[in-house]
Amino acid sequence: MTSAPNTYENILEIKDLQTSFFTKDLEVKAVDGVSFTIPKGKILGVVGESGSGKSITSLSILRLIEDPGKIVGGEIRFKGENLLDKTEAQMRKIRGNEISMIFQEPMTSLNPTFTVGQQISESYKIHQGLNKKQAKERSIEMLKLVGIPSPEKRVDQYPHELSGGMRQRVMIAMALACDPDLLIADEPTTALDVTIQAQILDLMKDLQERLGMGILLITHDLGVVAETCDYVAVMYAGKVVEFTDAKTLFKSPKHPYTVGLMKSIPPHDHDIEGDLSVIRGSVPSPAEMPKGCRFAPRCPFATDLCRENLPDLITDEEGNQIRCWIYSDEWNGDPEVDVHAETERTT
Amino acid sequence: MFKYIIRRIIQTIPVLIGVSILVFSMMHLVPGDPAQIMAGESAPKEQVENIRERLGLNDPLPVQYLSYIGDALQGDLGNSMRSGRDVTSEIGARFWVTVELAVYSTIVAVFIGLIAGVISATRKYSFADTSLMLIALFGLSMPNFWLGLMLIQWFAIGIDLPSWVPFISDTSWFKPSGWGSFQQVVLPVITLGTGSAAIIARMTRSSMLDVIGQDYIRTARAKGVKERIVVYQHALKNALIPVVTVVGLQFGGLLGGAVLTESVFAVNGMGKLIIDSIKARDFPVVQGTILVVALLFVIVNLIVDITYRYLNKRIDLD
Amino acid sequence: MQKQKELLKVTDLKQYFPIKGGILGRTVNHVKAVDGVSFTIYEGETLSIVGESGCGKSTTGRAILRLDEPTSGEVEFDGNNLLDYSKKEMNKVRKDMQIIFQDPYASINPRHTVRQILTEAMEIQNSVPKQERNDRVLELMQTVGLGPHQADRLPHEFSGGQRQRIGIARALSVDPQLIIADEAVSALDVSIQAQVINLLKKLQRDFKLTYLFISHDLGVVRHISDRIIVMYLGKIVEIADKKSLFNNQMHPYTKALLSAIPSTNTEVKRERIILKGDVPSPIDPPAGCRFHTRCPFATDLCRTEVPELRNGDGMTDGHMAACHYMEEIKNGEHQPTVV
Numbered sequence A: 001m002t003s004a005p006n007t008y009e010n011i012l013e014i015k016d017l018q019t020s021f022f023t024k025d026l027e028v029k030a031v032d033g034v035s036f037t038i039p040k041g042k043i044l045g046v047v048g049e050s051g052s053g054k055s056i057t058s059l060s061i062l063r064l065i066e067d068p069g070k071i072v073g074g075e076i077r078f079k080g081e082n083l084l085d086k087t088e089a090q091m092r093k094i095r096g097n098e099i100s101m102i103f104q105e106p107m108t109s110l111n112p113t114f115t116v117g118q119q120i121s122e123s124y125k126i127h128q129g130l131n132k133k134q135a136k137e138r139s140i141e142m143l144k145l146v147g148i149p150s151p152e153k154r155v156d157q158y159p160h161e162l163s164g165g166m167r168q169r170v171m172i173a174m175a176l177a178c179d180p181d182l183l184i185a186d187e188p189t190t191a192l193d194v195t196i197q198a199q200i201l202d203l204m205k206d207l208q209e210r211l212g213m214g215i216l217l218i219t220h221d222l223g224v225v226a227e228t229c230d231y232v233a234v235m236y237a238g239k240v241v242e243f244t245d246a247k248t249l250f251k252s253p254k255h256p257y258t259v260g261l262m263k264s265i266p267p268h269d270h271d272i273e274g275d276l277s278v279i280r281g282s283v284p285s286p287a288e289m290p291k292g293c294r295f296a297p298r299c300p301f302a303t304d305l306c307r308e309n310l311p312d313l314i315t316d317e318e319g320n321q322i323r324c325w326i327y328s329d330e331w332n333g334d335p336e337v338d339v340h341a342e343t344e345r346t347t
Numbered sequence B: 001m002f003k004y005i006i007r008r009i010i011q012t013i014p015v016l017i018g019v020s021i022l023v024f025s026m027m028h029l030v031p032g033d034p035a036q037i038m039a040g041e042s043a044p045k046e047q048v049e050n051i052r053e054r055l056g057l058n059d060p061l062p063v064q065y066l067s068y069i070g071d072a073l074q075g076d077l078g079n080s081m082r083s084g085r086d087v088t089s090e091i092g093a094r095f096w097v098t099v100e101l102a103v104y105s106t107i108v109a110v111f112i113g114l115i116a117g118v119i120s121a122t123r124k125y126s127f128a129d130t131s132l133m134l135i136a137l138f139g140l141s142m143p144n145f146w147l148g149l150m151l152i153q154w155f156a157i158g159i160d161l162p163s164w165v166p167f168i169s170d171t172s173w174f175k176p177s178g179w180g181s182f183q184q185v186v187l188p189v190i191t192l193g194t195g196s197a198a199i200i201a202r203m204t205r206s207s208m209l210d211v212i213g214q215d216y217i218r219t220a221r222a223k224g225v226k227e228r229i230v231v232y233q234h235a236l237k238n239a240l241i242p243v244v245t246v247v248g249l250q251f252g253g254l255l256g257g258a259v260l261t262e263s264v265f266a267v268n269g270m271g272k273l274i275i276d277s278i279k280a281r282d283f284p285v286v287q288g289t290i291l292v293v294a295l296l297f298v299i300v301n302l303i304v305d306i307t308y309r310y311l312n313k314r315i316d317l318d
Numbered sequence C: 001m002q003k004q005k006e007l008l009k010v011t012d013l014k015q016y017f018p019i020k021g022g023i024l025g026r027t028v029n030h031v032k033a034v035d036g037v038s039f040t041i042y043e044g045e046t047l048s049i050v051g052e053s054g055c056g057k058s059t060t061g062r063a064i065l066r067l068d069e070p071t072s073g074e075v076e077f078d079g080n081n082l083l084d085y086s087k088k089e090m091n092k093v094r095k096d097m098q099i100i101f102q103d104p105y106a107s108i109n110p111r112h113t114v115r116q117i118l119t120e121a122m123e124i125q126n127s128v129p130k131q132e133r134n135d136r137v138l139e140l141m142q143t144v145g146l147g148p149h150q151a152d153r154l155p156h157e158f159s160g161g162q163r164q165r166i167g168i169a170r171a172l173s174v175d176p177q178l179i180i181a182d183e184a185v186s187a188l189d190v191s192i193q194a195q196v197i198n199l200l201k202k203l204q205r206d207f208k209l210t211y212l213f214i215s216h217d218l219g220v221v222r223h224i225s226d227r228i229i230v231m232y233l234g235k236i237v238e239i240a241d242k243k244s245l246f247n248n249q250m251h252p253y254t255k256a257l258l259s260a261i262p263s264t265n266t267e268v269k270r271e272r273i274i275l276k277g278d279v280p281s282p283i284d285p286p287a288g289c290r291f292h293t294r295c296p297f298a299t300d301l302c303r304t305e306v307p308e309l310r311n312g313d314g315m316t317d318g319h320m321a322a323c324h325y326m327e328e329i330k331n332g333e334h335q336p337t338v339v
């Protein structure tokens, strides 16, 4: 693939993004200072528990946050330009063209009253000015590309006539129609069966290699991240707590939350003795957000420092980032602390 | 789809039979002897008997019913007791007037209702939304005849305007009665259509709000589709599905509402015919008219169902 | 394996759901959701059912409890066939068999406090004398890790994991022998899921419970089960103790299923089997072996002959799979027929 000389290295750079929902009685800081970068042609996985702000981050990138939500701060640099400075008309030219998106629920993300072909064609009509016939031909090609059998027939069918896996393929076809530079996939396989998930991930990786786009893959499944991503950002309560390349993360996770998360997943490829280790308690609600480190109430290593002060995102020698006092000079707990040590295994 | 239409048509038959039995028996249960009424209060006994014999009123009810239906199927609904003319032509003259009134009102109601509903939904909780929904609430709670009378007062009889209002001094431009010209049509159509417009507006708003929150709307936005197209193509087509049903029901309701409206505006339609005939105990006409109205209602429902089916691709077209 | 007491024995269970159609609403066809399933659950063990969406896992669980009336088959509980029971007798045994669902919120009354929810369950079964019920409620709450101060709160005041604990407490309130857990931890975040799994295991130890654990998550299943059933399109394709299933799976579908699960272990490069196509409809399931439309090893025999569930050469006691060629595939004599 030939690419023009570019002045930017990272297809996407997010700096200190803040998105809040202004409800009647409080400001819910759904995304609270998120930063990460996606190098050109790489796959970044964003993981985190439900409500940690993954979807809101991705919707913020396309500026699709709806009332009462608002992006209140930060920068979103796409190909070097801040998307938050763009007008709505400029954004529309980017959406579905340079950045496109796939959503979690293939069942509800397609419009039930339009045919599959009409929905894919729309992108071609909007962004490439093709006429109806040309757009339909291109749609059929796309359907073929994503591995849908007899695409000439499928193109005129309605979403309800397709299985979940096929609908997700249609979503991918639609997203890739205009050859985007960045694909955002928000839990693209969560609603699918494992054998179908394997098909879809395979397809996405294959297309990524062929088309060379960057991918932001949101998921809560660490296995999916391990198998598909180059980099990983772990989110907790609206913040990125760890950002590294995937290999490092799975070999030696650093943040106590990441460590806890990995230990609490029962593996399917080997047995573990006794109980699973757990992270005690549950994710804090927006109304009771701890003022220091957000993980402090659940962290086995928390000290007063953690409970009172929010740690910064520290970048180490290898360029990996972590938000935890243990890795700072100010750390006042056990200097020899080992985050991988056996933690509690309670119910 | 074709099979579905045939099936729906077949399904209407029992409904029509039911309605005809109901109408027929109602007319025979109300007090008062039709033969006596026809002959006049002071007519001699033999003459009443004669009429009764001629009309077959002495036969058992099922026999009367069957012969009535047999005739009806051939287009013969009997003769009016008042005018002596046959009921079919008595209705025929007025049929189109009522249909016109209902159709115009429906069109106006759908047009206004949809626009108001969409505006409200896309500007949720804004000033426009609040005021439109307030107006809709008014429209809903206002009795039909009262609105009609008010409109006549203001725009047909006219009210004196203070001298500082420019250009118009008198508001009596519309006609208070009759049917045909634009000046005659406007007021009854508004009277009849207001309630439906209000219901359609509210229905459209809630349906639209529901649809706009759906994932596929987000998908459309993420594709870079213009907001106007998101609303009027992606959202509206889905939002219309429940609205179509409401419109159908409204049309039925409008046929009923036409009775009052026609009376208020002295429009010579089926509604007025029914009222006049009830007053005069002209049973054949009442029966015939109700039957025709019921038939109309069933046909409209059929059309609505088919449209619904067409819009809602998710229902399997077996 | 030592000789254990059979608690529940299911024989040739079938559950066909009628599909109505035509003008008169006649039954035009059937969804063969469960089609001839047989297995035994021993006292004190955890038997799991795994498989893809729609393969009939939940339907099997519901049919055992007669929440849906099974089409045919036998369900023996403690030696009695449940399908012969009257409604009243059935209600009595329900005390011994409880079910926990995926969505705890949907299955508990949102306007009742935890105390009311738990007391109500005891009332229905009349298992605990009235004056002791209150103490029992607090005891149960403690058992599942909730505090006594939470007894008078409403379900929405709890987090997902806590609500699932309420669901478990309710199931425990009548001292059941068998608990059917249908995707009981699937909706929970991993960190919470681990808490609930540990709880379920602890309760099993403490109260000698037997579990029928329905899930699509093979990691969870591996951790919690003694034996595992793999279902495909309404039929059992493989049943084995945990070790055999994970180390010596015989059925091509089981192999594909296991290889499809993404793993966090990036060190080992695994060979992945990516199946083509989707699961066919259970209305007109494929003839012969139901997996033949997606199986890389399928032959004409597979397309006509239904393979029976059998214990083949080199398989441990109690390990059974339904494939014509399982031994030949294992020793390499039978190679994939499609590439």
Ligand SMILES: Nc1ncnc2c1ncn2[C@@H]1O[C@H](COP(=O)(O)OP(=O)(O)OP(=O)(O)O)[C@@H](O)[C@H]1O
Pocket (backbone or CB within 6 Å): A021, A023, A028, A029, A030, A031, A048, A049, A050, A051, A052, A053, A054, A055, A056, A057, A067, A068, A069, A220, A286
């Ligand atoms: N419309 C809204 N009003 C108020 N709060 C909201 C709204 N939408 C989202 N939030 C809050 O924003 C936070 C982040 O939500 P988000 O959808 O990004 O989570 P997520 O990480 O994608 O979780 P999941 O894995 O469940 O999809 C949540 O705590 C949620 O409560």
Ligand SMILES: Nc1ncnc2c1ncn2[C@@H]1O[C@H](COP(=O)(O)OP(=O)(O)OP(=O)(O)O)[C@@H](O)[C@H]1O
Pocket (backbone or CB within 6 Å): C017, C018, C031, C032, C033, C051, C052, C053, C054, C055, C056, C057, C058, C059, C060, C216, C282
């Ligand atoms: N009441 C019912 N009427 C008709 N069909 C049904 C009914 N219940 C289930 N089915 C069908 O039976 C099949 C098996 O369903 P079941 O719910 O048992 O699947 P499952 O294995 O539990 O799947 P999941 O993992 O999605 O929960 C499906 O095809 C389903 O559509």
Ligand code: SF4
Pocket (backbone or CB within 6 Å): A255, A256, A257, A293, A294, A295, A296, A297, A299, A300, A301, A302, A303, A306, A307, A311, A323, A324, A325, A326
């Ligand atoms: S900052 Fe403190 S509380 Fe937060 S994760 Fe690190 S050690 Fe735990």
Ligand code: SF4
Pocket (backbone or CB within 6 Å): C251, C252, C253, C289, C290, C291, C292, C293, C295, C296, C297, C298, C299, C302, C307, C322, C323, C324, C325, C326
């Ligand atoms: S019987 Fe045939 S189709 Fe079925 S699993 Fe075995 S090889 Fe595959």
Ligand SMILES: [Mg+2]
Pocket (backbone or CB within 6 Å): A054, A055, A056, A186
């Ligand atoms: Mg999300």
Ligand SMILES: [Mg+2]
Pocket (backbone or CB within 6 Å): C057, C058, C059, C183
């Ligand atoms: Mg299920």
